[in-house]
Amino acid sequence: MERMQGEGEVDHLERPSPLTDKERVMIQDSWGKVYQNCDDAGVAILVRLFVNFPSSKQYFSQFKHIEDQEELEKSPQLRKHARRVMNAINTVVESLENSEKTTSVLQVVGKAHALRHKVEPVYFKILNGVILEVLAEAFSEVMTAEVAAAWTKLFASLYCTITAVYEELGWKKHSTSTG
Known part of the structure; x- marks a missing residue:
């Protein structure tokens, strides 16, 4: 059963300490390998999100009623959104030394998802966990x-x-x- 703790609320989290130079390099190096397979990785991430957290599909009118995993993987709309997600992550990773650019990207993403798509903020936390899970499985050689x-x-x-x-x-x- 899917658990949605704190749904509808915005978490009040302490901001973690800034990334060290070593952490930035590790992220950028590992992302370089992931981004070479950006379409497949992005689709794998979104399919895992929708399979493990089916309520997340409610925000996607084009494929929210698709139950079959293979059909989801082949959906042109899902593939297009997966590419947008991966490109946004890529922009953030490439801009880790430029906090203004990173913040600007996240403001655009946050505003669009809050105002236009009305996505509960908890889904960003869920997506982060799914990304880590998929990357650890698919890129185990770099995801130490x-x-x-x-x-x-x-x-x-x-x-x-x-x-x-x-x-x-x-x-x-x-x-x-x-859901």
Whole structure:
């Protein structure tokens, strides 16, 4: 059963310490290998998200009713969204030394998902976990414990930034439906 703790609320998390130079390099090096397979990795991430957290599909009118995993994997709309997710992550990873650019990207993503798509902020946390899980499985040769810890720290920071955007927008729960 899917658990949605704190749904509709914005977490108040302490921002993790900034990434060290070593952590930035580990993230960028590992991402380089992932991004070479960006389409397959992105599809794997979204399919895992939708299979493990079916309520996350409610935000996607084009494929929210697709139950079959193979059909999901082949969906042109899912593939297109997977590419957008991977490109956004790529922009963030390439810009780790430029906090203004990273913040700018996350503000655009946060505003769009809060205002236009009305996505509960908890789904960003869920997606972060799914990304880490898929990368650990598909890229085990580069996703060592130390690299995974750096990614976890990055995702915690990104989540704090996105939830801050939601708070600035005065986020209120928009939906009671979770599946």
